[in-house]
Amino acid sequence: MSDTDNDYCLIDVTRPPKADGPPYAACVLCQEPTEYPESYKGITLCPVCEWREAERTSCSG
Numbered sequence: 001m002s003d004t005d006n007d008y009c010l011i012d013v014t015r016p017p018k019a020d021g022p023p024y025a026a027c028v029l030c031q032e033p034t035e036y037p038e039s040y041k042g043i044t045l046c047p048v049c050e051w052r053e054a055e056r057t058s059c060s061g
């Protein structure tokens, strides 16, 4: 029995706050609306690009 079962890939990412509603920031890659508030200063990625980036940058072994 262990309580560390879900530490297979710890990515040190500071996640922006989720927006409560529009306007949403545009994705920096595809300009689609993201889940982040427009006022967020930083890199905002839509769920699709975020997932792809996570795949690209995730630990590969």
Ligand SMILES: [Zn+2]
Pocket: 027, 028, 029, 030, 031, 032, 045, 046, 047, 048, 049, 050
């Ligand atoms: Zn995108």
